Amino acid sequence: MNQTKSHLILLLSAGILLLVVFLLYLKTGYFHTTWEHVFQALTNPSDEVSSTVVWSFRLPRILMAFLAGAALSVAGMLMQNLFQNTLAGPDVLGITSGSSLLVALWMMTGITALGSTTDLIFLGILGAMGMGAIMLLFALKLRSAVHLLLIGLMLSSFIGAIIAIIQASSGTQDLQQYVFWNFGSLQRVTIQQIPWIAIITSLGVILSLFQVRALNAMVLGEDIAKSLGISIRQVRILSILISGILTGTITAFAGPIAFVGLAIPNVTKLLMKTQNHRVLLWSNILFGALFLGVCDFAIKLLESYIAIPLNALTALLGVPFVSWMILKNRHVTG
Amino acid sequence: MLQVNQLHIGYTGAIATAESLQLNPGDLVALVGRNGSGKSTLLQTLRGSLPILSGSVTIDEKEITHWSPQSLATKIAWLNAHFTGVSQLLVLDYVLLGRTPYLGILGNPREEDRQLALHALIRVGADHLKDKLTASLSDGERQLVGLARALAQDTPYIFLDEPTAFLDFYHRKQLFTLLKELAISEQKGILLSTHDLDLVIGFELPLWLVPQDGSIRAHEPMQSREALEALLI
Numbered sequence: 001m002n003q004t005k006s007h008l009i010l011l012l013s014a015g016i017l018l019l020v021v022f023l024l025y026l027k028t029g030y031f032h033t034t035w036e037h038v039f040q041a042l043t044n045p046s047d048e049v050s051s052t053v054v055w056s057f058r059l060p061r062i063l064m065a066f067l068a069g070a071a072l073s074v075a076g077m078l079m080q081n082l083f084q085n086t087l088a089g090p091d092v093l094g095i096t097s098g099s100s101l102l103v104a105l106w107m108m109t110g111i112t113a114l115g116s117t118t119d120l121i122f123l124g125i126l127g128a129m130g131m132g133a134i135m136l137l138f139a140l141k142l143r144s145a146v147h148l149l150l151i152g153l154m155l156s157s158f159i160g161a162i163i164a165i166i167q168a169s170s171g172t173q174d175l176q177q178y179v180f181w182n183f184g185s186l187q188r189v190t191i192q193q194i195p196w197i198a199i200i201t202s203l204g205v206i207l208s209l210f211q212v213r214a215l216n217a218m219v220l221g222e223d224i225a226k227s228l229g230i231s232i233r234q235v236r237i238l239s240i241l242i243s244g245i246l247t248g249t250i251t252a253f254a255g256p257i258a259f260v261g262l263a264i265p266n267v268t269k270l271l272m273k274t275q276n277h278r279v280l281l282w283s284n285i286l287f288g289a290l291f292l293g294v295c296d297f298a299i300k301l302l303e304s305y306i307a308i309p310l311n312a313l314t315a316l317l318g319v320p321f322v323s324w325m326i327l328k329n330r331h332v333t334g
Numbered sequence: 335m336l337q338v339n340q341l342h343i344g345y346t347g348a349i350a351t352a353e354s355l356q357l358n359p360g361d362l363v364a365l366v367g368r369n370g371s372g373k374s375t376l377l378q379t380l381r382g383s384l385p386i387l388s389g390s391v392t393i394d395e396k397e398i399t400h401w402s403p404q405s406l407a408t409k410i411a412w413l414n415a416h417f418t419g420v421s422q423l424l425v426l427d428y429v430l431l432g433r434t435p436y437l438g439i440l441g442n443p444r445e446e447d448r449q450l451a452l453h454a455l456i457r458v459g460a461d462h463l464k465d466k467l468t469a470s471l472s473d474g475e476r477q478l479v480g481l482a483r484a485l486a487q488d489t490p491y492i493f494l495d496e497p498t499a500f501l502d503f504y505h506r507k508q509l510f511t512l513l514k515e516l517a518i519s520e521q522k523g524i525l526l527s528t529h530d531l532d533l534v535i536g537f538e539l540p541l542w543l544v545p546q547d548g549s550i551r552a553h554e555p556m557q558s559r560e561a562l563e564a565l566l567i
Contacts, residue, residue, distance in 0.1 A: 210439055210440065212440060212441040212442075213434060213437050213439075213440070213441025214441075216431060219420050219431075220417070220420065220428075220431060221417075223414070224414075224417070227381060227383075227403075227410070227411065227412035228431065228434040228435060229402075229407030229408070230403060230434065231404075270422075274422055275420060275422050275423040275427065
């Protein structure tokens with residue numbers, strides 16, 4: 001009972017902080033807005049400049065930060081569970097690099113000369129799903145999860161090599177465009193796209209909820225999980241599928257955001273002190289959203305002094321914090 | 335009753351065969367053989383983790399070959415010596431995982447499942463460990479709570495793969511005593527693979543022998559270690 005209570009308190013605090021970050025974010029920026037402007041824009045968006053700034057620029061960006069943080073953390077949790085390895089994350093299956101490859105081709109070779117942002121998003125998802133499908137085929141063939149992890153890491157390197165060749169042989173302008181995409185950014189998303197991203201992310205979360213029984217058993221290793229009645233094949237397929245959908249969508253819209261999917265699931269486990277994946281799932285959603293929301297808020301505050309790429313800040317803020325948490329917990333057995 | 339008939343086991347080619355073996359609820363049977371003789375392969379095959387090459391394995395006269403993992407999990411519980419604990423996993427939550435085959439689609443344990451898990455811990459005399467972390471247990475405690483998880487799974491059969499491997503003599507004897515008690519009081523058919531020939535003889539356990547020629551067969555309890563060793567060559 002005691003543990004349940006402390007879980008609720010932690011989740012509630014995260015929820016309140018999330019709301020605080022959300023409101024502060026909407027109020028803060030170059031263009032001066034009052035609280036009145038913010039609430040007016042939220043309840044009754046109009047053509048006024050203050051309303052446009054809040055509704056069309058700030059709102060989609062903070063919502064995208066929350067969605068991306070939540071989605072990538074859940075994907076990371078699933079991957080760490082599947083491979084029983086705390087070093088796993090959404091990028092290890094090559095899913096992120098699948099997106100990167102198609103985006104690199106689009107930006108730097110003009111192979112798909114269709115040329116609109118919608119194509120970029122479509123390609124990002126297609127690349128992620130394609131790599132997800134390849135990994136699924138391996139998942140059905142291979143007995144050992146470590147071999148699957150190895151294949152994923154190698155495929156990422158393989159795709160990285162192809163992208164390097166494309167980069168080396170492309171013009172300055174194209175190269176710059178790709179580099180900026182690669183920095184990760186939450187600014188490209190429009191308010192009209194947010195509901196779609198929210199629906200896909202929710203779909204991933206709902207599918208994960210039906211996986212809780214299997215995820216909990218997988219903690220004991222595939223052999224024991226199987227003896228507890230879990231179909232390992234089904235877990236692998238669903239975990240890869242859900243991670244693919246979540247990571248692919250976010251990467252398509254915001255570029256490859258590093259670190260979140262690796263760090264947040266580990267932090268969550270340390271904070272919640274449980275292996276119950278129902279608790280871990282909700283915690284990852286809230287902590288992931290909060291982390292990326294705070295990161296983007298910091299980027300926004302520093303914007304007038306220095307332009308920090310999202311991918312740089314997640315690591316700059318995250319690495320000291322996670323290292324501190326690990327040091328603090330080093331005396332706790334296990 | 336778990337019944338084995340004309341069974342050929344192995345990965346690609348047969349490494350061992352068993353003409354006829356039976357395991358009844360209430361039995362504690364020791365599976366003995368030298369390293370690499372095929373003990374683990376037999377256990378893996380019987381719990382449906384390795385395909386049968388030919389022959390049959392039945393539980394209550396039903397072939398297990400085409401059972402889903404879930405229905406097999408309500409018949410056979412399985413415990414190995416390799417579990418070293420999982421970070422942040424409490425003992426009671428670990429034992430509760432034994433209830434996995436009975437949980438609904440959302441995987442939420444009911445109060446009844448919690449009671450069964452607690453009961454299983456009490457049954458093996460380890461309820462004082464319930465709030466400890468699995469990773470902080472000693473080897474002896476880990477085998478006890480593992481056994482509790484197997485009991486919580488509420489199956490007529492329990493397989494143990496070298497459960498005494500990391501235990502000192504005192505804990506080995508304690509575990510054998512407990513297993514014998516459980517087989518009778520809980521009416522479990524318990525099959526354990528072991529190299530502890532002295533204890534197998536001391537507890538007068540019926541045997542499944544896995545000799546080097548690969549012809550697995552049942553045998554009466556034996557009196558002398560030399561005679562038993564001779565049968566395993």
